[in-house]
Amino acid sequence: MTARSSTDANRVIPEATVARLPVYLRALTALADSGIRTCSSEDLASAAGVNSAKLRKDLSYLGSYGTRGVGYDVDYLRYQIAREIGVTQDWPVVIVGIGNLGHALANFSGFRSRGFRIVALLDADPELVGQTVAGVQVQPFDELEETVRNHDVAIGVIATPAVAAQDVADRMVAIGITSILNFAPAVLAVPEGVDVRKVDLSIELQILAYHEQRKANGAEPGPAAAATADGGAA
Amino acid sequence: MTARSSTDANRVIPEATVARLPVYLRALTALADSGIRTCSSEDLASAAGVNSAKLRKDLSYLGSYGTRGVGYDVDYLRYQIAREIGVTQDWPVVIVGIGNLGHALANFSGFRSRGFRIVALLDADPELVGQTVAGVQVQPFDELEETVRNHDVAIGVIATPAVAAQDVADRMVAIGITSILNFAPAVLAVPEGVDVRKVDLSIELQILAYHEQRKANGAEPGPAAAATADGGAA
DNA sequence: AGGAGTTTGTGAACGTGAGAACAAAACCGG
DNA sequence: CCGGTTTTGTTCTCACGTTCACAAACTCCT
Numbered sequence: 001m002t003a004r005s006s007t008d009a010n011r012v013i014p015e016a017t018v019a020r021l022p023v024y025l026r027a028l029t030a031l032a033d034s035g036i037r038t039c040s041s042e043d044l045a046s047a048a049g050v051n052s053a054k055l056r057k058d059l060s061y062l063g064s065y066g067t068r069g070v071g072y073d074v075d076y077l078r079y080q081i082a083r084e085i086g087v088t089q090d091w092p093v094v095i096v097g098i099g100n101l102g103h104a105l106a107n108f109s110g111f112r113s114r115g116f117r118i119v120a121l122l123d124a125d126p127e128l129v130g131q132t133v134a135g136v137q138v139q140p141f142d143e144l145e146e147t148v149r150n151h152d153v154a155i156g157v158i159a160t161p162a163v164a165a166q167d168v169a170d171r172m173v174a175i176g177i178t179s180i181l182n183f184a185p186a187v188l189a190v191p192e193g194v195d196v197r198k199v200d201l202s203i204e205l206q207i208l209a210y211h212e213q214r215k216a217n218g219a220e221p222g223p224a225a226a227a228t229a230d231g232g233a234a
Numbered sequence: 235m236t237a238r239s240s241t242d243a244n245r246v247i248p249e250a251t252v253a254r255l256p257v258y259l260r261a262l263t264a265l266a267d268s269g270i271r272t273c274s275s276e277d278l279a280s281a282a283g284v285n286s287a288k289l290r291k292d293l294s295y296l297g298s299y300g301t302r303g304v305g306y307d308v309d310y311l312r313y314q315i316a317r318e319i320g321v322t323q324d325w326p327v328v329i330v331g332i333g334n335l336g337h338a339l340a341n342f343s344g345f346r347s348r349g350f351r352i353v354a355l356l357d358a359d360p361e362l363v364g365q366t367v368a369g370v371q372v373q374p375f376d377e378l379e380e381t382v383r384n385h386d387v388a389i390g391v392i393a394t395p396a397v398a399a400q401d402v403a404d405r406m407v408a409i410g411i412t413s414i415l416n417f418a419p420a421v422l423a424v425p426e427g428v429d430v431r432k433v434d435l436s437i438e439l440q441i442l443a444y445h446e447q448r449k450a451n452g453a454e455p456g457p458a459a460a461a462t463a464d465g466g467a468a
Numbered sequence: 469a470g471g472a473g474t475t476t477g478t479g480a481a482c483g484t485g486a487g488a489a490c491a492a493a494a495c496c497g498g
Numbered sequence: 499c500c501g502g503t504t505t506t507g508t509t510c511t512c513a514c515g516t517t518c519a520c521a522a523a524c525t526c527c528t
Contacts, residue, residue, distance in 0.1 A: 212412065
């Protein structure tokens with residue numbers, strides 16, 4: 001059986017496409033909320049801020065969920081994308097580092113609504129331990145291992161200062177966490193098989209500053225490259 | 235005079251390279267802090283988490299700042315990159331939306347140290363107006379125009395809920411802001427010439443979830459694609 | 469001074485992603 | 499039932515980004 005069904009787990013979806021799927025998911029949810037049942041690739045593309053050819057190509061990696069001459073069923077497509085990404089499941093998550101950013105993350109509603117459940121907040125600072133943030137009590141960092149084991153956590157979020165980040169990552173990896181979202185401004189070294197994604201607030205601003213400087217220098221009015229969002233760099 | 239000097243403002247630096255320059259800048263700062271005066275492309279590459287060929291090619295777009303057989307002078311290279319990005323200048327920034335995330339951003343030290351100066355915090359909620367966050371008093375959102383004009387602000391940060399984001403962006407664009415960093419989970423429509431970069435917390439987690447799901451499904455142990463950071467976002 | 473050893477900068481090959489264009493497949497009206 | 503219209507899914511081409519590999523350029527040692 002070498003035929004390739006739409007549920008074949010070995011299909012490869014390009015990384016650039018994977019990064020856009022959550023955007024489509026959100027756009028579909030917005031459409032559904034305004035009562036729209038069906039949409040064309042053009043409609044969805046403009047809601048997601050991409051061009052329609054790219055959207056159709058992206059969706060074609062998942063399968064053939066549209067109807068020619070008609071478009072896509074909003075709810076059906078939404079479910080298919082959600083299933084593909086994995087947000088139909090429940091993902092227990094731990095957050096380490098409950099400073100200002102950790103607070104914001106703990107309170108961020110966008111996690112809960114997409115299947116991410118914060119099972120623990122951890123911090124090394126005894127001052128913070130015991131406080132309740134977003135309905136969860138902050139635990140000492142040393143309880144990481146126990147918590148991860150008890151809740152079968154696969155995803156960890158690091159919101160510590162840069163100096164602590166590598167240590168936290170090492171502990172996470174040692175206990176079996178295989179996906180890390182890193183907000184600390186530091187480069188993490190992790191073994192093969194562990195995924196790390198980095199979100200760096202100051203880097204984004206610096207990229208804007210670069211373009212801003214070029215505009216100010218009157219470099220070339222031509223290629224003003226609007227809306228360069230993304231992990232532009234895949 | 236069509237010769238192209240190293241200070242030629244019209245050189246084009248690939249977007250992917252621009253996104254990495256701030257990473258190199260941070261790595262160089264770390265090296266300088268540990269007292270290292272000179273480093274090879276190999277050293278710097280490993281500190282920045284990229285491979286050395288890519289690093290050299292990236293730096294070659296800026297000019298020829300290394301010495302063959304020796305390496306790069308840390309301080310000199312650091313200055314050149316900082317100048318190229320524009321972080322040797324002072325960039326006044328306004329933040330709109332002082333919720334949990336806005337608080338975190340206002341307190342984030344990484345902005346100040348890279349030339350970004352928060353000149354105003356704005357929020358539409360009367361409850362928040364007047365409070366002092368990170369040493370700055372929160373102003374009513376309606377003072378946006380006046381503030382931007384007074385401080386000659388070119389960069390705005392949006393940390394509002396999704397529903398308000400487009401309105402805020404419109405007001406920012408109307409008053410002359412040409413670079414926007416958007417934390418709201420919404421697609422912003424802006425005119426040509428305005429740069430928007432998006433940081434979306436839940437999208438990053440969803441990308442991790444996708445890979446995590448594939449690992450769990452035992453899709454293929456082979457291409458486990460470690461450390462898929464980026465951007466990407468660029 | 470000259471050769472051995474390093475390390476940069478870059479040309480060339482390769483892989484991935486984006487966009488245009490079009491054939492295939494559905495619906496609709498007569 | 500059939501031609502016209504719409505919209506998807508896919509193919510093809512081009513541009514961009516990454517990596518390899520190596521000549522050029524520098525230092526150091528004898």
